[in-house]
Amino acid sequence: QVQLVESGGGLVQTGDSLRLSCAASGRTFSSSAMGWFRQAPGKEREFVAGINWSGGSTHYADSVKGRITISRDNAKNTVYLQMNSLNPEDTAVYYCAAAYGYPSSWHQVSGYNYWGQGTQVTVSS
Secondary structure (H helix, E strand, O other): EEEEEEEEEEEOOOOOEEEEEEEEOOHHHHHEEEEEEEOOOOOOOOEEEEEEEOOOEEEOOOOOOOEEEEEOOOOOOEEEEOOOOOOOHOOEEEEEEEOOOOOOOOOOHOOOOOOOOOEEEEEEE
């Protein structure tokens, strides 16, 4: 069992940066792949970034490559999402997700077993 709590969201301006955190509880965190998704109003939840259990392998949506970095600290049971050069299209609720071992698909919601409640990111123009 893994419980996830996101933090770090807020209201920022175009061009600003934010770092989201996802604190996990449970003994299986260090062996779980982690992902970040986002959902804008009226849209489906979409994949943003994923990271394997060790942090040695990362995956990104094409729309965020070069601007967003996922990382994890297994000693702190925390995964991070560093977001730079934010623009209004990044406005969404951002969700942290965990998958046993390796997700069946990095990009699909169904590939993950546990979800956090989400944190709102709003980027003003």
